[in-house]
Each structure stands twice: as structure tokens, then as C-alpha cells.
Amino acid sequence: MDLNKMIERVKKNTDPSKVGMITSHLGVVRRTSRNGREVLSIEVAYDQAALQAIVRDIKKMSGIAEVLVETREGRLNVGEEIMVVVVAGDIRENVFPALVSTVNRIKKEASKKKEYCVE
Numbered sequence: 001m002d003l004n005k006m007i008e009r010v011k012k013n014t015d016p017s018k019v020g021m022i023t024s025h026l027g028v029v030r031r032t033s034r035n036g037r038e039v040l041s042i043e044v045a046y047d048q049a050a051l052q053a054i055v056r057d058i059k060k061m062s063g064i065a066e067v068l069v070e071t072r073e074g075r076l077n078v079g080e081e082i083m084v085v086v087v088a089g090d091i092r093e094n095v096f097p098a099l100v101s102t103v104n105r106i107k108k109e110a111s112k113k114k115e116y117c118v119e
Helices: 003-013 048-059 092-110
Strands: 021-028 039-046 064-071 074-077 081-089 111-117
Touching (some): 003 064, 003 081, 021 092, 039 048, 048 064, 048 092, 064 092, 092 111
Antiparallel strands (some): 021 081, 039 074, 039 111
16 A cells, blocks of 8 residues: 555546545554454455446546555554545546545445453
């Protein structure tokens, strides 16, 4: 996973007349779970077909020129990268919502996560 390489890929392979903004999400394993427990590690898996369907849907949104997603599966420790999402498009009013939608849909529709916490 290399966010800078993904951004360079977008710049190189996307029609520049359609790109006025590139935004990204870099998810990392955090130390504290949403319920306040101390996390030691997580195990994550992705449904690749669902992931690709989400990317296709987001690319159909108004003003979106490109969507790239890279994920890591398996057991990951605190601080390790989980997922990178890059969205390119015309203006921020289109691109920011597309990024948020992509991340939220992947978490809801295409991923399974188990936290390993301090007992």
C-alpha cells in the first residue's frame, strides 16, 4: 500500500480535464475500539466482488473521474495500515461525499472485522 503511488497513478492515467481534486482515506488500526476497549490487533477480510461493485457505483457519481482502493487482509496490529481509498473528480462538493460514501460502504458491505482486545 502506497498512497503516494496511488495518487501518481490517478494523475498519470486520468483525464486531467476531469480532475480538480484528489482526496484520500488512509485507515490504520487504532488502539481503542469504539466501545473504549484497548485493541491489541484486528483481523479483517474483504469481499472482493462487493468491493469492486462499490467502486463501480461510486465512479458513476456526478463529477467522479477515478476511484482506487487497496486493502490489507489478515491479522493487523495497532498502527498498521488497513485500507487506502483515493477518489479523484471535478470539485470538492462531489469528491468529498464520494470518498465518504466509498469508505462507509466498504466498511458496511464489503468487510468483516474482528477486534482482539485486552481482557
